[in-house]
Amino acid sequence: MTAPRDPPRSGHERPAAPRRSSNRGPKASPLGPAEFALLGLLAQSRNERGDLESVHGYDLTRHFNEGALAEIIRLEPGMLYHYLKKLGRAGFISTTVEHQHSRPDRQMHALTQVGDIALRGWLAAPVHATREIRLTFLLKLYLARRIDPDLAATLIDDQHQVTATLVESLSSQLAKTASANDDDRFRRNVLELRLSQTQAALNWLASLRR
Numbered sequence: 001m002t003a004p005r006d007p008p009r010s011g012h013e014r015p016a017a018p019r020r021s022s023n024r025g026p027k028a029s030p031l032g033p034a035e036f037a038l039l040g041l042l043a044q045s046r047n048e049r050g051d052l053e054s055v056h057g058y059d060l061t062r063h064f065n066e067g068a069l070a071e072i073i074r075l076e077p078g079m080l081y082h083y084l085k086k087l088g089r090a091g092f093i094s095t096t097v098e099h100q101h102s103r104p105d106r107q108m109h110a111l112t113q114v115g116d117i118a119l120r121g122w123l124a125a126p127v128h129a130t131r132e133i134r135l136t137f138l139l140k141l142y143l144a145r146r147i148d149p150d151l152a153a154t155l156i157d158d159q160h161q162v163t164a165t166l167v168e169s170l171s172s173q174l175a176k177t178a179s180a181n182d183d184d185r186f187r188r189n190v191l192e193l194r195l196s197q198t199q200a201a202l203n204w205l206a207s208l209r210r
Helices: 034-043 057-063 077-090 113-124 130-147 149-176 182-208
Strands: 016-021 025-030 091-101 103-111
Touching: 025 113, 034 057, 034 077, 034 091, 034 103, 034 113, 057 077, 057 103, 077 091, 077 113, 077 130, 103 113, 113 130, 130 149, 149 182
Parallel strands: none
Antiparallel strands: 016 025, 091 103
16 A cells, blocks of 8 residues: 655554444544544645535545655555545545536545545544654644644644653653663663663654744
């Protein structure tokens, strides 16, 4: 489905979000970065009055093949349509058929209120592992800047705070790790790598706040 790069381009990771139940409405169901990316693209589709508009799947596909979003995540057409069906079943999007003269009918997709609430909740939450910054946080930041710049600024501040806490934790672990044997020395090597990566992420986040 994906073609990893640096930053990675994978839509396989899946944190939780709602699914439709027969008598209780949406319930928790895994949604990952790719599904939230689709919700985010639909959230940006508005007319001059600011009302949400429907979008064809082909128009969504283009965003994953070119431009800034394609530098974060790639999504093949087959998986894109699979996710659209999944989002529709969960009530996050609505799908209608647009009839065309002399051309095949086409399906148009629009964000629902349930989908908008789920998207904004996901966008507002910082990630809690350094490895997630390279995909999930970048995707959140990309979408938040286009949907709600104030939300993007708050996300950066919150992520900076979480990452600073991670740096403190890793520094403390490293200070307490001895070098008495090979296992201890290797553990120190691992902590040093994690600390350097997390400190680099913290420095980058600080640059976004300027």
